[in-house]
Amino acid sequence: MTLLLPALQSPTGPTASREAVRFGDLSLTYGRLAGASAALAARIADAGRVAVWATPTPETVIAVVAALRAGVPAVPLNPRTGESELAHILADSEPTVVLAGPDDVLPPALERLRRVAVDARAETEAPASPGGVAPDPEAPTTMADEAAPEAPALIVYTSGTTGPPKGAVLPRRAIAASLDALEDAWGWTGDDVLVHALPLFHVHGLILGVLGPLRRGGSVRHLGKFAPEGVARELGSGGTMLFGVPTMYHRLAEVLDAPAGTAERDALAGALAGARLLVSGSAALPVHDHERIAAATGRRVIERYGMTETLMNTGIRADGAPRPGTVGPALAGVELRLVEDDGTVLDAAGAIGEIQVRGPNLFTGYLNRPDATAAAHTADGWFRTGDVGTVDEDGYVTIVGRKATDLIKSGGYKIGAGEIENVLLAHPGVREAAVTGEEDPDLGERVVAWVVAADPDSPPPAEELAGHVAAQLAPHKRPRTVHYLDALPRNDLGKIMKRSLHA
Ligand code: MCA
Ligand code: AMP
Secondary structure (H helix, E strand, O other): OOOOOHHHOOOOOOOOOOEEEEEOOEEEEHHHHHHHHHHHHHHHOOOOOEEEEOOOOHHHHHHHHHHHHHOOOEEEEOOOOOHHHHHHHHHHHOOOEEEEOOOOOOOHHHOOOEEEEOOHHHHHHOOOEOOEOOOOOOOOOOOHHHOOOOOEEEEEEEOOOOOOOEEEEEEHHHHHHHHHHHHHHHOOOOOOEEEEOOOOOOHHHHHHHHHHHHHHOOEEEEOOOOOHHHHHHHHOOOOOEEEEOHHHHHHHHHHHOOOOOOHHHHHHHHHHHHOOEEEEOOOOOOHHHHHHHHHHHOOOOEEEEEEOOOEEEEEOOOOOOOOOOOOEOEOOOOEEEEEOOOOOEEOOOOOOEEEEEEOOOOOOEEOOOHHHHHHOEOOOOOEEEEEEEEEOOOOOEEEEEEOOOOEEEEOOEEEEHHHHHHHHHOOOOEEEEEEEEEEEOOOEEEEEEEEEEOOOOOOOOHHHHHHHHHHHOOHHHOOOEEEEOOOOOEOOOOOEOOHHHHO
């Protein structure tokens, strides 16, 4: 097992003066990041577990790298997490420390944790030795992963069909294996400059988007907030790769639809055309958006398919045939098979079944949920993704759907219908509630709520219900549409018949 982040081993190593991360005008070299993370690692070494207030800032990078260096599992928190979801995550993961920027205003639930401030600006202004900062004599000199590849590195919360989100425990081994499989597939090197605007509390933005470049000794420029102009600016000035969810590529395609000669459109088309790799993931990129981008730039977006629990499973190779609508072949080290409902393994090309995977990229289990961990695996150790797909003769995988109807993918976020229903039912104005996903050109799917009001003469306004869900869970889980009904359609057993709602 090699080190997880070899380029950060020493604040004075050969890569010390190279830019590691840039967020707007704040940039950290490898030397600065190594020094800052080592110093912070020393302060949290006895923490047990740390929560990271995962804003899109260099503070989050320093905090996560420090936790990795200290060998302390980190729980990245969405800074917009609402009250009940945050309470659940804290009670489940039991961090003793929260790492946050000096100016972050933290919710009351975090007040009982020891707060350790992380200040990236102070790091960039501190005097540096040539090529980096002077090493802290107290700081650990080696990374904890040398000793323990199976030790938990990150605990990432992910929604299921029912109940609150579960913490996927990701060991160092899985992170290293998945990032190295992507290195192989994409020829990803230390010369790559990754551009993205993904949130830093999920696998896509944090593991692929931050630890990916750091493991290669390359750099990442984070936009803070997604905007096509930012993508054009950074790819047009040295960025080589773009990572995004389909909603982001859809928004780029909308800009590219303007007539040629329009300044914003031409700048974006030129910047995308010049990139080495444009990668989409977290949900399916519609073929229409693939085609619009290809027509305007001459470049193909490639897709990779992953999951919080499995990290990356498949991907189109940089040197492979880009086939829009497919997510490419299994990555190096990943075993993938299709299985029928009765457990029969399918091997005919074109057969449709559940995608199951096995390999060094997998998580170790859900925190405190041995029942859920067992249910997610077959007796012979394959992970049931719940995604339904086909594999063609060349091994290219196409995802055609998913087994659970109660999971919604909106803007690339996985959202469980059940968690939203529970929160809606807790609103005094709601007697009955059902939640479904509806196709949306921008978000892929949008959350739709079907509500029976406690008082039909004064139902709670849709904005109030959206605000209630945003305040309890997270803004991206809020219903974008609310329908009011006199009663929910139920079968003889009293179960809500969701399929008949849209009819
Ligand atoms: C609106 N807002 C509200 C409310 N309404 N806040 C509170 N209460 C309300 N009622 C605010 C939002 O907080 C936000 O604020 C703004 O309004 C817009 O929110 P929203 O509409 O949700 O955002 P959007 O513009 O539609 O965002 C699109 C997006 C986003 C940028 C594409 O969905 C996104 O970042 N998606 C990435 C998801 C992702 O990374 N998934 C990876 C997980 P403000 O304007 O201040 O922001 S999957 C994964 O990791 C696996 C392994 C994989 O395969 O990748
Ligand atoms: P999450 O649990 O949030 O990590 O989301 C994982 C899920 O996102 C997978 O199970 C898939 O359903 C979906 N997903 C990820 N990448 C892709 C892709 N390229 N195409 C289609 N679906 C994807």
